[in-house]
Amino acid sequence: MKFLSKINRNYFFLLLIIMIIVSVAGYFILQFIILDDARENLTQNEALIINQIIKTGEIPNIHPIVEITRINNKTVKESSFKEINMPYEGEEETFLEYSNQVKIKDSFYQITLRETTFEKDNLVILLAMSFIVLLTASFGISFFVSKKMNKTIWVDFESNLEEIENFSLSGESSLSFIQTDIEEFDRLNTVINKLTKKLKSDFVSLKEFTESASHEIQTPLAVVLLNLEEVLQQDLNKDTFEKVIASINAIKRLSNLNKSLILMTKIENNQFKADNLVSISDLFKHKIDEYSTLFESKKLNTEINIDQDFGLRINEQIADILINNLLSNAIKHNFEGGKIQIYINKNEFRICNTGEDHFLTNDNIFNRFVKGNPGSYGLGLSIVKKICESQNLNIQYEKKELHCFIIKSN
Amino acid sequence: MKILIIEDEIELLIAESNYLTKEGYVCEMAENFQKAGEKISIYEYDIILLDITLPDGNGLELFKTVKKYNVKAGVIIISAKNSLDDKIIGLDLGADDYMTKPFQLSELNSRIKAVLRRRQFDGSNIITFNEISLNTDSKAININGNDISFTKKEYDLLLYFIVNKNRVLTKEAIAEHLWEDNIDLADNFDFIYTHLNNIRKKIKSAGGKDYIKTIYGMGYKLGEL
Structure with missing residues (x-):
């Protein structure tokens, strides 16, 4: 995962958690504020209505928000608030109802005042909407900003990274980093510079x-x-x-x-510079010619099938050792009158030989000091494997009718 | 023929010198850079055997002295490092050959002879052993006046035997001479027998004698009958 995606992902989850907490808290706070406000309104309205009644003697009645009825006796001591749902303009609405019994000019009145408040559902929807809008907006902004910054802030980092990727211990050149104006990157550069210098001197x-x-x-x-x-x-x-x-x-x-x-x-240690384009088929042909006496003395029958040439950018000495070791192996572990077959095409080449059955497999045949017969050093094929690894080639050993070594370009 | 042997390992210096003296060369020895430099600037040599890792300097530096005072000398680098870089640098500086330790004396002898031939110190490109003569320029072999065709390896092998006549050569030494380090054949040297058989047959068919003796089935020696 890229650094930026990781940051964005973490940022997104953090934002999500914060938003959820904020929304839940917001819900309760908003509810409290709205109700508190409504209560205050209602008590103020009550005072206004009482004044009105004292001044004019008229009893106002506006259904459903103001309902005043004359009563004979005070039955409830204190005023109270409650939330009720009742139909209003064809819809169920939530009201905060204030009821009180007061004495005005020797008469008792039952005052019931109502005010529409937010419905809980509406509040939740509102909060959820703002939640989603805020989340997408802030995440979107941060995403685009960091993406934009990536092009500017990370550009030096990327080129320094490329410099490190191309660094070779055996090479002549040392690392030269672009100075960034970011402290952490410069610190990293200094550390890597120090480290590579140490590595190089150790090497x-x-x-x-x-x-x-x-x-x-x-x-x-x-x-x-x-x-x-x-x-x-x-x-x-x-x-x-x-x-x-x-x-x-x-x-x-x-x-x-x-x-x-x-x-x-x-x-x-990669001490061999790959300086030449070597034709594997030419090399095999040349070697087979050179080894003709060896084949002759063991009465080996060699066949070479070239479909297309396999080209390799490799150090010539190393290519020579590679083919030599493969051929020596095929001769050494062959029996008299046996055969060696070589196939070459664009993507792979294989060398197969007849030979005694043995216990070695693809997993251990390339190990150092593993020997098919007591006369050998047990290093030839390890060298072959090392060469293949250093050249980014894949080598496989297959034991069927013939013993085959297959080398493929990755 | 005068040879200067530059080698810091005294045992090796003495062994090389004893052998080459026996082969009829006049040998002088230098065991360090400074002594070698002095000798090269004072005396004339035909061959300089140069070990490039010396305690008091890099042997490659001696090439400057050789160029200045001993242009005629053929230089054979002897190095313990089988390092291609050193080999290329050495040959670029004008070395005639490059050998890595450990080597066999027969191999050293054949390399010295080859350098001498190339430098034409012998004044002749024909090597003769009784009825067999080899032309080192055209690589042609003539037996009893008839040109006989030999393969390159057969020619190399016969030349190696004649240059090292009267010396016991092991199968391993022969294999190494023919194939250098290229091939890791461990204990399988049957092909030398095949080569030798071919050579013997060819010499015999041209009326030559079989001068190559097998010694206890493990070594060979070319010598007078």
Whole structure:
């Protein structure tokens, strides 16, 4: 929900509650004022009528608002008010009735005065009407005002937000915000600026750390490897030779593992600039050509079906690693005389291969150090997945007749 | 041929120097930036092996000195960082090749030879081993006077063997030389056997001898019979 809609919604509910309270209170207050006013009128009228009777001796009678009758004796001590409903001009009307018994010039009179008051229904309708009018008017005004303000007040905020959205840790540029004249926004900008500067320096130091850690690991590995290689040149018996080779391979494995992990970190950190439009079909064709001996030695039958080319704006080195890893995977987990099928169209490409059944599924096949067979590192497909994630591609593993990896653009 | 090895890890420096001396090069060593700078400005070298991460300076800075005093030298960058940026910068500055640690000596040797050939220090683009001769310009192979057609990988493999003659080469080293880091095949190196079989067949059909020996099924060595 947008900030503005949220504010408007809250404002609307608040207004609604206030209006209900105000209306209920208003009802009682209005009722009280109207009745009080009517009472005052009636008592004033009584005084006027008594004066009139004293002066002229005439007894006025105006039905239904003034009714005076002579009575023999005073039966009620005090004056009283009551509300009555009676027909008036063809309609039921509510009257406030005042009745009193007074003594004028030795005679007793029953004075009954009436005044129309508001009907309760009318009062409720009036209040409800004003309630609705006020609510819609104030809400409407605030809605249009905030909408208008949104265009002016939020415009700098929006452009600053865009600046943040386009911010990349690995990029060269730093954030530059538009100065707004709103304190909160400027505070936010300052905080974000500080935060990104910190993030950037952390990022750089982490990057430097991984690189120098790799340096520190690779150099002693190089020393071991070089010395073992020299040992290998001597006249060794089979047993020693095998041991030296096993050691060399273990060192290489360690070094490759190190390289793969560094590569993954680099992909995660988006350190590869997507600078080229790469044709996936051309890349596959090129790789298949390059790997022809590998296919030959395993007697693999490769098929490539291109419906339409799949183009990708990607770093060339990364594209190379992506296709390499997918192809290596298809070769490695294949059996002799098996097949590899590649399909490419505009929105997706898939690479399928024959191979042994295994327990891995789409959910865990891409995890680090998960291996289909003991010979592999368990990193190739994790790297593939990382590349796909960084390129906004979706990768799926499907196991049917063939093992398939399907890569789709999102 | 004179080589300057710039490397801050003494063990590595000695191992490289011992090997290259055995291969017939004259080696000089520098273990830091300052020493390397001095040597480059005083002596002439054919090849400079340059580790770019030095304790007292960035090795890439040494290119200025090389350009000024040692234009003829071929420079091979040796870096622990498998970083594309460094590679591109290095090659832009005029490096002849770029290797990442850890590497094998046979690989180092073949890279040095390739740089020397490219720079024409040997004065010849023909490499000969008995009846086999390789033209490194046209990548053509001639056996007993007949041109035999080899695929690119087969040519690369044969050249690698001849450059590293009398050295035991492991399957892994061969695979890495042919495919660099591109392919993660773990323990499956059957394809090398396929390549070698093709090479042997071609040499044999042209009347050549089989100089490649298999050592305990795990390594290969090209040498005189």
